[in-house]
Amino acid sequence: MLLYIAKRISVGVILALLVTLIVFLMLSTSFVDVARTILGQSATPENVQGVLAARGWDQPVLAQYVTWLTHALQGDFGTSVYTSLPVGPSVVQRLTVTLSIIVPALLITAVLATLLGVWSAARGGIVDRIAQGISLVGYLIPGLLLAIGLVVIFAVQLKWLPATGFTPLTEDPGAWLRSITIPVIVLTIGGVANMAAQVRGRMIDELRKDYVRTLRTRGIPTNTIILKHALRNAGSPALTVMSLEFLQMFGAALIIENVFALPGYGSFAFNASLQGDIPVVLGITAFGVMLVIVVNLATDLANGWLNPKARVR
Structure with missing residues (x-):
């Protein structure tokens, strides 16, 4: 198991180095333009040359990357070109806002999608059609339209929830919960539609296998077969889908944060890219890659626990 973890971490480190290097090389072509801006x-x-020298942007690109990487490994991601604020704490603050929406949405999605997928595969018939209909509705309604509709109903008309803004959990837990409710619902509906279909398909495949028929001939209850055997075997692919759903929600953060005026990671990355704030873009890239690595590693470890055969890959 330790060798399996070491391999996954090694792959993640190589991925992080390649991605940050490629992004650094791409950004290096705009150093002069940023200085002029x-x-x-x-x-x-x-004057332009003076700014380049002050930022160290007049050095060879690979030497600059090594310097940036050395500082980044020590927790120093530089300072913003425009605000002079340290990049690391700024990214962490914005990332906290985004994760406070994505994590609850993902947990709710996993529970509802599993229940809906297993229920649909085990029951079949009219139950299956109802479950597929629910998933289809989630596919057909665009997230942006759903967000606007929920704001109109719950914020404008009923005035139960705020239309925009974000309150940190540490300041007011009740206000924090109200501020994330609509964004979480929007992400959850789309996520359930995708994951439930995947869970249903895997469960149907498992329930058709020979070992399930053997267990039934031995008189083992259907619920035990589904929950203890079939669901465990179907859990590995479902976890992979869940990790992909996390990344998809993370990508959708830009739209959600703009609709609800949330000071999150997506809007921060978008604004930094428009401004050409190179240290911030590099910091955002580094944190994004690390987050992907952590999610993939957690998924691989969970898959290795559910299916020991996966550890040999």
Whole structure:
């Protein structure tokens, strides 16, 4: 098991190095443009060169990357070009907002999708059609339209929930819960539609296998077969789908945060990209890659626990 973990961590480290290096090389072509933007239209070549030298952007690109990587490994991701704020704490603050929406949505999605998928596969018939109909509705309704509709109903008309804004959990747990309720519902509906279909398909495949028929001939109750055997075997692919759903929700954060005016990771990345804030973009990239690595590692470990055969890959 330790060798399995070491292999997965090694792959993650190589991925992080490659992604950050590629992004750094791409951003290096815009160093001069960013320096001119900082100085304004009247910037002289000498002034531009001074900004490049002050930021260390006049050094060879690979040397700059090694310097940035060395500092990043020590927790120093530089400072923003425009705000002069440290990048690391700024990204963590924005990432906390985004994760406070995604994590509850993912947990609720996993529970509801598993229940719906197992119920649909085990019952069949009219129950299966109802479950598929629920999933289809989740597919057909665009997330943006759903978000606007929920805001109109619960925030504008009923005034139960705030339409925009975010309250940190540490300040007011009740206000925090109200501020994330609509975004979580939007992410959950789309997630359940996707995951329930995957769980249903895997459960149907498992319930058709020979070992299930053998267990039934031995008089083992259907619920025991489904929950103890079939669901465990179907759990490995479902976990992979769950990790992909997490990344999909993470990508949808930009739209959700813009609709609800949330100071999250997606809007922060979007604004930094528009401004050409190179240290912030690099920090966002590094944190994003690390998050993907952690999620994939957790998924691989869970798959290895559910299915020991997966550890040999």
